[in-house]
Amino acid sequence: MLPVKSVELIEVGPREGFQFEGIGAPDKISTENKVRLVHALAETGLKTIQVTSFVSPKAVPQMADAERVTELLEPRPGVTYTAIYLNDKGLERALAAGKYAIEGHVSLTASETFSLRNQRRTFAEDLVMQRRQLAIYQAHGIPVRRGSMMAAFGCNYEGDIPLQRVLDLIETMHELVGEIGERLELVSLADTMGWADPEQIKRTIGAVRERWPDLEIQLHLHDTRGTGMANVYAALEMGVRRFDTSVGGLGGCPFAGVAAGNVPTEDVVFMCERMGIETGVDLKKLVACAKLAEEIVGHPLPSRVAHVM
């Protein structure tokens, strides 16, 4: 028997997927279509949807319409909409947008090389940026309870990430959040480049739990090397009940040379429901969303369930 009766799935498809699809083709996905998918997802029972990224329009031109997306977004009561940002400027834009739940958090990256490529910051520079964002949360009276860690399970540039580094970074998160008198309650660990195997998932969760028994764990798992669903299962065995997932597997594409995205939401829903774990999601409606996503991006997505329902 699994120690989990229900899971909370955080839908990251619109943000992950449309960012990925727009690489080299920033105008490929219209703002209207982005919002159309978000609206459809809000009807499935999913409670949290990551909508867009407030990042540099120069570095990530396909996300330059983040404000326009927000304008068109018609929030459905009971659904929480979120957005991501990588620095203080992005945070200020997300705050100004007014429609997103701003969850105060610190974000660290387990691979410095990846940090340099993704956020263009060293570890040391990242700490400065995290403190700057913490000050903004404080100024707005936004509680800070979360930490999130990119590249926690392996890196295309640095290879294996030692478990000790993951623990050290969580310790740093506790310290950073403690500096403003807040307390870390949840840490989200991302297998950003899809290196994790299920035994590593269990070892990592076990080690984090041993040190911080009350810290809730959330996982963000890419299926780049086919281990995504096995990793979800291993985490369920460990009692994890919060997962980022992506409708259709948006953020990837089943063609040579292209990495797969997050674990597909509908595949996770199917597996969970079949094991008696409640997701609160209507699988039929969700599959319709995956098909809409395929129509919008113009190619098949990595999802399995969406292709047989």
Place this chain on the structure above:
Amino acid sequence: MLPVKSVELIEVGPREGFQFEGIGAPDKISTENKVRLVHALAETGLKTIQVTSFVSPKAVPQMADAERVTELLEPRPGVTYTAIYLNDKGLERALAAGKYAIEGHVSLTASETFSLRNQRRTFAEDLVMQRRQLAIYQAHGIPVRRGSMMAAFGCNYEGDIPLQRVLDLIETMHELVGEIGERLELVSLADTMGWADPEQIKRTIGAVRERWPDLEIQLHLHDTRGTGMANVYAALEMGVRRFDTSVGGLGGCPFAGVAAGNVPTEDVVFMCERMGIETGVDLKKLVACAKLAEEIVGHPLPSRVAHVM
């Protein structure tokens, strides 16, 4: 720690894949290309390769070249080549081919509806056919130690398959094999239509083990609904070390309305090796085979690892 130090992967891609690819287009894959892939796979370290099907050329015209495939096949020492058949006629053809390891076995199907569609036989008719095949094995002095069961975890037509039916059919296998004075040593359970979830895998293995502690278990897992790799992991946790896998995920195709094939061999190899489980397979060479398979079929295959290596 997993109770498994090494696994044996049985490569079923050429048989599964080229049968699938030829649906409605029997001449799509040339005999030369079929054999080319088998020859390449024999260089990867895989020890067993399922090459072709001796089935009715009328019902399955894309496998009508089974004898021609055999003619072109140049066996590599140390590699075992196998073929499948669904009745006595097919078995006689496989025997006559002379290049295949004929493993005496009984084969039953947990869903009678699927049996009627796939083998055009009721349960009762299947028993007659199994006995006819057993007589042929006896006449050739071929030991019979294996049972294989199709649709053991769920059926597109009948829905859930009760665990008791699986146990009853294994009991029947023991009886059938016992009738000719042989003893069942291994049972291969196939999730033919991809309905299994990892908890069901564990329950099933647990129940079979409880009743027949010495019976070895092999699994044949389709990834139709995204649970394939999680099912492999669950089985590894239970100590299973024999899996059918398919290079590239041959037997499926990532397009709408098309089911995924077997778990991709290279994804299983990656996951196992990362968890310290030996496969004996050279992943680079295997990925080259997956790319060759994509070239031969002319479209992307469901594999994850092959698209990032």
